[in-house]
Amino acid sequence: MHKIRYIALKELFHILRDFRSLLIVLAMPVMMTFLYGYAINMDIENIVISVVDLDKTAASRELTDRFFKSNYFSMAEEAPDFDDPEQLLRSDNATAILLIRPGFSEALQRGEKFQLGMTVDGSDASLASAVQAYSDAILLQFLMDRLPVGFEPPGLTVSRQVLYNPDLQSSHFFVPGLVAIILLMVSALLTSITIAREKETGTMEQLLTAPVKPYQILLGKLLPYIFIAFIDGVLVLIFAQTVFDVPFQGSYLLLLLFGFIYVATALSIGILISSLVRTQQVAMMIALVSTLLPSVMLSGFIFAIKNMPFLLQAVSRIVPATYFLKIIRGVMLKATGVETLIVPAASLVGLMVILLLLATRSFKTRIG
């Protein structure tokens, strides 16, 4: 038992002595949360557009005003060039140009049909859709407000309600996912190079000549990283709750338990990779491709799984982050209980067991 402790301590000292690495390992998750939280903002606002008002009436000015008074749009700094209006879009100085032709106000007063045109830069599809949705909504509201008071137009009105995240803050969606990603990154990356490093420098041989069993080496190496991963996880959670106001509705204990299982899984992957490769560079690249990439892309972190082709959906089933993401989102945002989480939880545990076994076997045969 104390052999494990000895190895764990040695690894910990190694980490602590490497001050720069340590700094990065602790500071990075915090910075990343910070960045992700602010940078990945799917709440699309402040879209830069240009309004060309050729009607120049009180009505057209009011409409223009509405566009820019809303949070959704902000005014472009330049006006489009009449010979080449698209240049504004090509040079990324505006996302859309709204053209109000002469005759708008008249048609409005007479209740006649009239068409307004909007040229939109479609390269960013979600931005373009947002432009469409917002501009439609603003126009609709403008028209509704012009109707006589008390007059309810025949037809349907929609009453909307949003549950769990009434302000539709996308950070509530992403930040819990961030915890998963960061924990994974720290665990897998760190362990993937730790063994490769010892192999490169030759100290692994020395370690093995000592009367220590391979599984003791493995455990000893894992412990400090579990510790660090947890510190990182807690840091990110604190940050999420204080800076981004992400709620925590469910049970801390539950999250702790599953967090532990998840970290163990991530570490096993790291160990597995580490034992298979010779150089640190290769270890790192493989770790990146096999852990980070699928976890960010295929786990449901940003992109919905059910929209993906069957093959990718199948792959997402063996990505640990997929399950942990369901768990952490459920616990933090919806206060889901154990009953609902049984399926992802079991899957996660299953994955952990398989990976741990693989990692230990690989470690034993290749290094032990």
Added chain:
Amino acid sequence: MDMTHDGPLDSKRCAVEVDQLTRKFGDFTAVDAISLRVEYGEIFGFLGANGAGKTTAIRMLCGLLLPTSGTGRVAGFDVHRQPEMIKKSIGYMSQKFSLYPDLTGRENLEFYGAAYGLSRDRTRTRVEALSERLNLACFLNELSGDLPVGWRQRLALAASLLHQPKILFLDEPTGGVDPVFRRKFWGLLYELADEGVCIFVTTHYMDEAEYCGRVSIMHRGQIIEQGRPFELIKSGGFENLEEMFVDLIRSRGAARA
């Protein structure tokens, strides 16, 4: 303004000549006013414990580090003002036998040839010549990382000789090499010295120091003893250099206390 290589005049036989050479790092004096003269054809041993200042001194002589004060000429070039010319004229073999493990022996040599500005043909000729002399033929096509230490040592020596320098600096060249190889290595060094090459060796193996023509012993940045090994031993009444060295250090330490 002195810009010419005034070799032929008074330093014809002098390969390395330094006077009161000093190097400070902030408050710490790594090399403290050392003076020595080494001639072409000599094998000069630079002894001392780790941290005595040997490496810093060598680096100054190789043009890698500028001295804080003092004067020096290596291969006739000034250590202050002409370090680049010095680099061209000397050969250096580092402690780690810095060869690229993922390159073959031949590729390593070809690379260093290019690094020293030798043309393709010239490099090829030199590689053949050195390979014959040092018996490297069968190892040229092996990855240098796969070679046993003794052969890596030979290869590293070959790499430092490609451009036929007249001065060789060898930093702990026999570290980790078995005695048979070590002896052969010294044999090679003797041959080179006979051909007029000045060889500067640092080592902490006292028994090897006795192979050198002259030695100097560094301690805490200063040269505390210099001369022929045989004479130094005899005048002090010691059995070998090692004894003398230990006694010296002890007496120095006592004097300081």
Added chain:
Amino acid sequence: MFRAFVGLVRKEFIQVWRDRNMLRLIFAIPILQLLILGYAVNTDVEQLATDVYDFDQTRMSREFIRSFEPGDYFVTEPQLTAEEQPLWNLDERFRTGSAELALVIPEDFSEELNQGKNVTIGLIADGTDANAARAGLGYSSLIVRRFSEQVTGFSQPIELRHKFLYNPELESVYYMVPGIVATLLTMVTVMLTSMAIVREREMGTLEQLTVTPISSTALLLGKISTFGLLGMIEMVIALAVGIFWFGIPFVGSPILLFLLSALYLLTTLGMGMFFSTVTSTQQQAMFLAWFFSVFAILTSGFFTPISNMPHWLQHFTLLNPMRYFMEVVRGIMMKGAGPADLLPQIVGMAAYGAVIFGLSALRFRKRTA
């Protein structure tokens, strides 16, 4: 001096070639990444699980429900039937994730509509995925409006017509692929360069090199040329996959793209060099390079537009060279932007590149001296 440079580049290439694993990775990664991303990337919201609570149960209400079906945006599931007692288990359905949207149709739905009056229906969305919620509410509003116009004959006179340029089908893939190209170029060059230089330092061969008459300039150039070239090769592979496999458009000039990529390389290689001078182990170099890459990618406008970010962060991104490159790649590939259109980006990259490269070269020289 040229001979030394050539010798250096030759050595670097031999080393890369010998490391088979690395080589495989370098070529496999862009292909893999693109394939995964190309198929996974889908910010288009589709197939929202919609629970329908139809309290009206008339022909009109059923027709209304059917109007949600085309286009695959909604997958409706009736929660009430005429025979059974109404089950109001909305809360549990949302909590377990079985429903993402709920449509509530009141009792007097068809009655009121037939009389030409106004009826309010309810739409409840799961806000956890804000993007999906917003999109769901948006699409459904459109459908509601159309149905309403159809039944009552009443519609708004002023219409807004949108014309989408460059990407009329609004494919989200088209926007991602150029971003991936930029990302790949950045990550590969920064990480590999910094680690490679540190590796030589760790092995001790760097010291050996400084003793030779190779000037530090030649040394630097020799090292980075290799990785610059590798980065470009990766970029070409990524572009090829994107264009031939996914069919993304390439409207602008390839020559311009390559020229500007080379310009951008100055910055990334410079950063790689810089990192190698402030770290002593490969592990540190890797972390630092990784940290920088993540930071750069996030704030470059890859995932979300920069105009979306808070103002202070927007100003901050002006310091991110990748932001400029992202605009360049997307501009050239999707919009056919020319040098005139991209002038600010070109100037930005050039300035950045010169400063970083110069600084790193200086530091490198000092460190090895």
